[in-house]
Amino acid sequence: xxxxxxxxxxxxxxxxxxxxxxxxxxxxxxxxxxxxxxxxxxxxxxxxxxxxxxxxxxxxxxxxxxxxxxxxxxxxxxxxxxxxxxxxxxxxxxxxxxxxxxxxxxxxxxxxxxxxxxxxxxxxxxxxxxxxxxxxxxxxxxxxxxxxxxxxxxxxxxxxxxxxxxxxxxxxxxxxxxxxxxxxxxxxxxxxxxxxxxxxxxxxxxxxxxxxxxxxxxxxxxxxxxxxxxxxxxxxxxxxxxxxxxxxxxxxxxxxxx
Amino acid sequence: xxxxxxxxxxxxxxxxxxxxxxxxxxxxxxxxxxxxxxxxxxxxxxxxxxxxxxxxxxxxxxxxxxxxxxxxxxxxxxxxxxxxxxxxxxxxxxxxxxxxxxxxxxxxxxxxxxxxxxxxxxxxxxxxxxxxxxxxxxxxxxxxxxxxxxxxxxxxxxxxxxxxxxxxxxxxxxxxxxxxxxxxxxxxxxxxxxxxxxxxxxxxxxxxxxxxxxxxxxxxxxxxxxxxxxxxxxxxxxxxxxxxxxxxxxxxxxxxxxxxxxxxxxxxxxxxxxxxxxxxxxxxxxxxxxxxxxxxxxxxxxxxxxxxxxxxxxxxxxxxxxxxxxxxxxxxxxxxxxxxxxxxxxxxxx
Amino acid sequence: xxxxxxxxxxxxxxxxxxxxxxxxxxxxxxxxxxxxxxxxxxxxxxxxxxxxxxxxxxxxxxxxxxxxxxxxxxxxxxxxxxxxxxxxxxxxxxxxxxxxxxxxxxxxxxxxxxxxxxxxxxxxxxxxxxxxxxxxxxxxxxxxxxxxxxxxxxxxxxxxxxxxxxxxxxxxxxxxxxxxxxxxxxxxxxxxxxxxxxxxxxxxxxxxxxxxxxxxxxxxxxxxxxxxxxxxxxxxxxxxxxxxxxxxxxxxxxxxxxxxxxxxxxxxxxxxxxxxxxxxxxxxxxxxxxxxxxxxxxxxxxxxxxxxxxxxxxxxxxxxxxxxxxxx
Ligand SMILES: Nc1ncnc2c1ncn2[C@@H]1O[C@H](COP(=O)(O)OP(=O)(O)O)[C@@H](O)[C@H]1O
Ligand SMILES: [Mg+2]
Numbered sequence: 001x002x003x004x005x006x007x008x009x010x011x012x013x014x015x016x017x018x019x020x021x022x023x024x025x026x027x028x029x030x031x032x033x034x035x036x037x038x039x040x041x042x043x044x045x046x047x048x049x050x051x052x053x054x055x056x057x058x059x060x061x062x063x064x065x066x067x068x069x070x071x072x073x074x075x076x077x078x079x080x081x082x083x084x085x086x087x088x089x090x091x092x093x094x095x096x097x098x099x100x101x102x103x104x105x106x107x108x109x110x111x112x113x114x115x116x117x118x119x120x121x122x123x124x125x126x127x128x129x130x131x132x133x134x135x136x137x138x139x140x141x142x143x144x145x146x147x148x149x150x151x152x153x154x155x156x157x158x159x160x161x162x163x164x165x166x167x168x169x170x171x172x173x174x175x176x177x178x179x180x181x182x183x184x185x186x187x188x189x190x191x192x193x194x195x196x197x198x199x200x201x202x203x204x205x206x207x208x209x210x211x212x213x214x215x216x217x218x219x220x221x222x223x224x225x226x227x228x229x230x231x232x233x234x235x236x237x238x239x240x241x242x243x244x245x246x247x248x249x250x251x252x253x254x255x256x257x258x
Numbered sequence: 259x260x261x262x263x264x265x266x267x268x269x270x271x272x273x274x275x276x277x278x279x280x281x282x283x284x285x286x287x288x289x290x291x292x293x294x295x296x297x298x299x300x301x302x303x304x305x306x307x308x309x310x311x312x313x314x315x316x317x318x319x320x321x322x323x324x325x326x327x328x329x330x331x332x333x334x335x336x337x338x339x340x341x342x343x344x345x346x347x348x349x350x351x352x353x354x355x356x357x358x359x360x361x362x363x364x365x366x367x368x369x370x371x372x373x374x375x376x377x378x379x380x381x382x383x384x385x386x387x388x389x390x391x392x393x394x395x396x397x398x399x400x401x402x403x404x405x406x407x408x409x410x411x412x413x414x415x416x417x418x419x420x421x422x423x424x425x426x427x428x429x430x431x432x433x434x435x436x437x438x439x440x441x442x443x444x445x446x447x448x449x450x451x452x453x454x455x456x457x458x459x460x461x462x463x464x465x466x467x468x469x470x471x472x473x474x475x476x477x478x479x480x481x482x483x484x485x486x487x488x489x490x491x492x493x494x495x496x497x498x499x500x501x502x503x504x505x506x507x508x509x510x511x512x513x514x515x516x517x518x519x520x521x522x523x524x525x526x527x528x529x530x531x532x533x534x535x536x537x538x539x540x541x542x543x544x545x546x547x548x549x550x551x552x553x554x555x556x557x558x559x560x561x562x563x564x565x566x567x568x569x570x571x572x573x574x575x576x577x578x579x580x581x582x583x584x585x586x587x588x589x590x591x592x593x594x595x596x597x598x599x600x601x602x603x604x605x606x607x608x
Numbered sequence: 609x610x611x612x613x614x615x616x617x618x619x620x621x622x623x624x625x626x627x628x629x630x631x632x633x634x635x636x637x638x639x640x641x642x643x644x645x646x647x648x649x650x651x652x653x654x655x656x657x658x659x660x661x662x663x664x665x666x667x668x669x670x671x672x673x674x675x676x677x678x679x680x681x682x683x684x685x686x687x688x689x690x691x692x693x694x695x696x697x698x699x700x701x702x703x704x705x706x707x708x709x710x711x712x713x714x715x716x717x718x719x720x721x722x723x724x725x726x727x728x729x730x731x732x733x734x735x736x737x738x739x740x741x742x743x744x745x746x747x748x749x750x751x752x753x754x755x756x757x758x759x760x761x762x763x764x765x766x767x768x769x770x771x772x773x774x775x776x777x778x779x780x781x782x783x784x785x786x787x788x789x790x791x792x793x794x795x796x797x798x799x800x801x802x803x804x805x806x807x808x809x810x811x812x813x814x815x816x817x818x819x820x821x822x823x824x825x826x827x828x829x830x831x832x833x834x835x836x837x838x839x840x841x842x843x844x845x846x847x848x849x850x851x852x853x854x855x856x857x858x859x860x861x862x863x864x865x866x867x868x869x870x871x872x873x874x875x876x877x878x879x880x881x882x883x884x885x886x887x888x889x890x891x892x893x894x895x896x897x898x899x900x901x902x903x904x905x906x907x908x909x910x911x912x913x914x915x916x917x918x919x920x921x922x923x924x925x926x927x928x929x930x931x932x933x934x935x936x
């Protein structure tokens with residue numbers, strides 16, 4: 001059972017840790033800077049500059065929130081074990097799973113907070129350059145937030161049993177594979193090879209389908225986004241993250257804390 | 259601290275404590291500082307000189323301009339399609355650069371780039387027309403441009419300009435008047451299409467197409483866009499038509515010369531030489547719109563191989579040839595294009 | 609074994625194996641450790657470095673999983689969570705989030721322990737004052753010295769007023785004043801009826817405050833019992849320091865009590881049997897000497913400890929059973 005009264009202090013404390021971490025401010029500052037620099041880059045093109053500004057803005061938001069999620073996430077559990085701060089925490093009446101979920105929610109809130117800051121910069125740059133803003137942008141950034149639900153869960157999962165270096169490699173690897181999984185699936189279907197098709201189907205099912213969270217092109221071009229394109233990814237993200245956290249809990253439960 | 263000294267009174271030479279540094283020591287310190295400054299300047303100069311030796315070649319300059327296969331890059335963008343598309347768009351703009359014309363090779367390069375751009379993000383608008391304007395140097399180029407335009411038409415069915423450009427290409431380079439007329443007709447029904455399109459359709463259908471039609475097309479195109487780069491492209495086309503008209507005028511003069519003298523001209527200059535010259539003066543071999551500063555001192559030449567009068571400004575006659583040889587060639591293009599279309603349909607790529 | 613009337617900690621045949629590295633052979637760290645701690649006592653878990661004290665405690669705290677055996681606290685298996693509302697734990701060389709202040713971290717632990725806002729507001733400053741961190745309550749922990757961290761560790765272990773407190777080397781690395789303060793804290797807990805389980809490799813800590821001890825060497829309990837049980841009546845010695853003792857009296861005392869006399873001048877130190885202390889003091893005082901101090905010297909604890917550490921296991925088991933046989 002996961003009890004909120006145990007999870008919440010861990011989560012809020014994780015947010016507090018991030019707020020007091022200078023490196024994150026540097027990253028955030030950098031991200032906002034890139035969104036600003038988009039204006040300069042876009043001026044290289046004599047047409048459709050506003051579109052390029054928004055493309056770059058959304059891409060850098062994606063990239064930096066991924067970076068922050070992985071950067072913080074991979075050391076999330078491992079650091080606590082390594083520095084033995086976890087000893088006293090686990091001697092309190094909370095379970096390891098509650099600790100894990102608390103850390104996860106804390107990091108997720110942190111990343112969302114940063115996402116919100118970058119969104120503000122994005123909106124400011126869009127307004128300043130007269131680029132159109134629409135519900136599509138809200139949808140794109142919201143779905144990005146849902147993609148982060150999965151990414152942070154991945155980082156937490158790996159952090160529960162490997163070193164930060166390995167965890168970041170795994171997380172980034174799965175992030176990449178998750179964006180390719182649809183193509184892998186298509187490749188398998190086209191190959192005509194039974195076993196390869198089967199394997200690629202399994203890979204597609206197993207890996208997170210991160211392309212489902214990517215509607216930034218539609219957003220920038222003002223193309224319609226169906227309701228199911230929003231609701232299904234949200235459900236998907238929540239389900240995937242819950243599954244990952246449960247698995248992480250199982251692994252973490254059996255671990256000896258050195 | 260010595261108590262017997264009043265504050266703010268400078269010490270006389272005699273009063274100075276022994277440990278005050280001697281003039282010599284001060285001089286030495288300054289010399290040290292000077293040396294350090296000198297060394298710093300030398301280092302800076304060295305950096306400057308060395309850097310000047312290193313050619314600031316971009317990858318494209320080194321001939322390493324690599325354009326990825328769109329079908330592959332499409333699979334590995336990791337969700338950054340739009341930004342990568344923008345990147346290749348900026349590369350394409352750089353590739354065209356300030357050059358007034360793009361040769362067939364460069365055209366192929368630009369075509370690949372725009373293919374990547376529009377594969378990664380088919381909802382872009384302008385790059386399709388960009389390709390149409392710049393990919394004109396060979397049949398291959400034009401065909402690529404047309405494929406891209408068709409992709410644009412698929413993704414922007416309401417956009418009349420893509421159809422208009424496609425029609426223009428079909429007429430202007432491929433001499434497919436009927437297909438061209440179809441495209442222009444389709445364009446004329448779309449929102450925002452200019453009123454002159456039906457007139458163009460009529461002229462195309464009447465098979466009276468000539469460089470007059472081309473000129474009309476181009477003049478309309480120049481007026482129809484605010485884009486300076488595009489305008490420049492159309493103006494270049496109009497300039498070529500202008501030179502072509504002059505060349506045709508010289509052809510006439512040459513015929514008269516032959517009739518009169520019973521022999522062909524030795525050089526183009528012959529037309530205004532000797533007693534009773536055919537022409538009083540030669541028209542300028544350069545476009546009238548060319549600023550004097552950019553003049554290349556072009557001359558009219560007699561191209562022995564082709565046996566035709568050309569301006570050294572272009573080195574050859576206008577591409578839209580209407581003589582028998584060129585017509586045969588154009589028919590060849592058309593046949594090849596037919597195949598190409600079939601080919602494309604088989605691939606199902608567009 | 610003793611009657612298990614009110615045991616708050618019961619450990620039975622606890623085994624722990626570690627794999628030192630991937631693919632290496634398992635190494636047994638705990639070879640079937642058994643002991644129990646009664647309510648209200650201060651229990652000393654003593655052993656040299658590397659004996660397995662911390663390993664045992666980590667197993668009790670559920671930080672590692674035992675490879676065999678059982679461990680129960682307050683009647684609950686240690687793999688459960690809820691009973692931990694009633695226990696506190698101070699790890700060895702505790703480390704805390706450096707970005708929090710002392711007050712914030714205690715508040716954090718108090719929240720985890722389920723204290724509501726009102727109780728936290730009362731308890732946290734009170735505890736900070738109690739462990740001597742009142743001044744430093746608003747400083748970030750990353751600026752704290754080892755001794756201050758140890759105090760934070762004590763405070764977090766006590767923040768929810770637990771019934772049983774587990775302390776791993778609570779006095780290591782502290783200066784004498786710090787040690788005394790921690791000792792006072794432990795005694796105060798006892799006076800409040802709490803149970804204290806304490807790991808240490810420092811014998812004097814055990815002698816002065818523990819009610820019962822277990823000696824663990826190389827993952828095996830060598831001895832367990834009340835401090836007094838370690839000692840034969842005859843073994844109980846005390847060190848008496850007297851001043852202004854007439855020299856001739858010293859010789860008399862030495863002859864009469866078989867006391868070993870050390871010291872020169874005005875102060876001498878005598879080691880005598882505990883039973884004879886009062887007699888000695890009477891004689892000394894009558895002769896006009898002043899008593900400087902009387903300290904019980906539990907020679908046999910140290911003896912047992914050294915013996916346990918230095919001799920082979922078979923020898924020790926024989927020794928121990930012989931001792932038990934002697935007593936019964
Ligand atoms: N994670 C571990 N992996 C392998 N060996 C360990 C591990 N932790 C402790 N040990 C070994 O267990 C033994 C007991 O350690 P410990 O319980 O810390 O001793 P102490 O009594 O000093 O607290 C030591 O020999 C130590 O090397
Ligand atoms: Mg230890």
